Amino acid sequence: MILVLEIFRSAQTVYKKHGSLLRAWLTFIPFIAVLDPKYVQVILNSSKLSDKNFMYSFMHNFLGQGLITSSGRKSKSHRRYISSYFKTNYLEQFLQTFDKCARSMVEELKEKDKVQITTIVNHCILNILHQTIMGISPEEKEKLSESPFNKGQISLLQRILHPWLLLNCVYRRTTRSKLEFKQKLSLKEFSRKVLERRKKEREKHKTMDWCLLDGFIEISETKPDFTDEDIVDEVCTFMLAGQDSVGAATAFTLYYLAKFQDVQNKVNEEIKEVISNSNITIEKLDKMKYLERCICESLRICPSVPLVTRKLCEDVKVGEHVLPAGCNILISPFSTHRSPQYFPEPETFDPDRFCTQVHNCAYIPFSAGPRDCLGKRFAMLEMKTVISNLLQSYKVSLAPGNEQLQLQYRLTLRAKGGITLMLEKR
Numbered sequence: 054m055i056l057v058l059e060i061f062r063s064a065q066t067v068y069k070k071h072g073s074l075l076r077a078w079l080t081f082i083p084f085i086a087v088l089d090p091k092y093v094q095v096i097l098n099s100s101k102l103s104d105k106n107f108m109y110s111f112m113h114n115f116l117g118q119g120l121i122t123s124s125g126r127k128s129k130s131h132r133r134y135i136s137s138y139f140k141t142n143y144l145e146q147f148l149q150t151f152d153k154c155a156r157s158m159v160e161e162l163k164e165k166d167k168v169q170i171t172t173i174v175n176h177c178i179l180n181i182l183h184q185t186i187m188g189i190s191p192e193e194k195e196k197l198s199e200s201p202f203n204k205g206q207i208s209l210l211q212r213i214l215h216p217w218l219l220l221n222c223v224y225r226r227t228t229r230s231k232l233e234f235k236q237k238l239s240l241k242e243f244s245r246k247v248l249e250r251r252k253k254e255r256e257k258h259k260t261m262d263w264c265l266l267d268g269f270i271e272i273s274e275t276k277p278d279f280t281d282e283d284i285v286d287e288v289c290t291f292m293l294a295g296q297d298s299v300g301a302a303t304a305f306t307l308y309y310l311a312k313f314q315d316v317q318n319k320v321n322e323e324i325k326e327v328i329s330n331s332n333i334t335i336e337k338l339d340k341m342k343y344l345e346r347c348i349c350e351s352l353r354i355c356p357s358v359p360l361v362t363r364k365l366c367e368d369v370k371v372g373e374h375v376l377p378a379g380c381n382i383l384i385s386p387f388s389t390h391r392s393p394q395y396f397p398e399p400e401t402f403d404p405d406r407f408c409t410q411v412h413n414c415a416y417i418p419f420s421a422g423p424r425d426c427l428g429k430r431f432a433m434l435e436m437k438t439v440i441s442n443l444l445q446s447y448k449v450s451l452a453p454g455n456e457q458l459q460l461q462y463r464l465t466l467r468a469k470g471g472i473t474l475m476l477e478k479r
């Protein structure tokens with residue numbers, strides 16, 4: 054038996070000490086932690102076991118009841134409707150925005166030689182999301198400054214760490230709950246206004262860059278079970294799902310590229326060869342295989358989403374064990390990615406380990422199966438665009454004192470104190 058935090062702290066030794074199927078406590082809540090990729094596969098790949106557990110309901114105040122937090126029929130139909138908008142022909146329309154926002158990020162770095170890259174990257178990612186999800190362009194400075202998505206905060210971790218707050222009757226009386234409720238109202242209110250504005254603009258047949266909200270409106274025009282309230286919830290979900298996850302993964306990758314100059318040089322050679330100051334296209338981004346392996350390796354060591362949970366709706370056999378219906382399952386990409394059987398010397402940064410095929414559930418930064426990340430290709434194209442734009446202009450290295458990465462385990466994984474880089478103009 055082990056506390057969930059220990060799964061992180063002793064990720065390297067957890068397999069030796071406890072095996073890959075263990076009972077774990079998240080304060081007073083029992084979980085079964087499933088770390089072995091073969092067992093993880095049984096759970097994540099089953100469409101019958103795709104229900105999220107009670108923890109996700111604590112995110113309703115933040116994310117609304119969109120795809121990430123919902124279960125059952127609603128999540129299945131929403132996912133079916135929305136997933137077609139994450140295919141290449143739609144993503145292609147976002148490339149210009151990725152590129153434009155990345156270029157203006159690089160422009161802002163002019164005259165600077167030392168930067169907190171986490172903050173800079175997060176700002177760029179937020180601009181990209183405002184444009185691609187809601188159709189608010191980076192030029193609409195006033196609208197952007199009003200956006201409550203710039204400062205959203207989730208209370209789930211506080212509630213877990215102070216478990217009496219998990220009881221709604223207690224939590225409702227706290228100042229934190231009132232603030233969270235106010236925040237939920239402002240996220241929804243803002244999204245509702247943006248929806249109304251977009252509908253009006255569509256009526257006037259204004260030529261506009263396509264955004265995901267257009268897709269949501271199109272769905273609602275033909276599917277009666279996809280209402281305006283659902284649109285608002287999905288806007289909140291996508292705005293928040295694509296924020297810290299991508300921000301952290303981009304910053305972690307830049308950390309490793311700054312730390313290992315030989316790897317950065319190889320990435321830079323690839324960028325020169327593939328892009329050579331021409332326009333970015335999906336084909337070119339797909340060609341950047343070495344950069345992709347660097348991003349994958351950063352996501353292996355530092356997966357932005359370090360924990361995924363499920364509730365079993367039926368008994369499940371994994372190996373010789375039967376996990377009973379009703380129990381809470383915890384899957385930890387952070388720990389599974391450190392399985393020495395699949396990733397020898399797991400703490401070593403080695404992008405070339407992805408030259409050979411790995412077990413599909415040994416590497417799960419985007420989860421796997423019917424509830425895997427809908428935005429994974431969006432995220433990969435976006436991260437490649439942002440990183441290659443930065444590296445075309447600057448050589449990056451670690452600022453003195455920033456050599457050691459300290460991780461902070463929030464809902465998403467972060468670098469404690471951010472990541473500070475030195476920039477040298479190329």
Ligand code: HEM
Nearest residue numbers: 120121294295298299302357358419420424426427428432
């Ligand atoms: C590096 C970036 C990202 C990582 C590591 C990541 C990781 C994940 C993971 C692990 C899940 C499963 C969560 C769970 O089951 O509890 C997930 C779900 C999801 N992600 Fe991402 N994500 C990233 C970027 C994005 C982006 C850019 C978007 C959209 C713009 C997005 C949209 C979603 C959605 C909608 C789901 C819910 C899918 C469902 O439950 O059917 N993600 N993501």
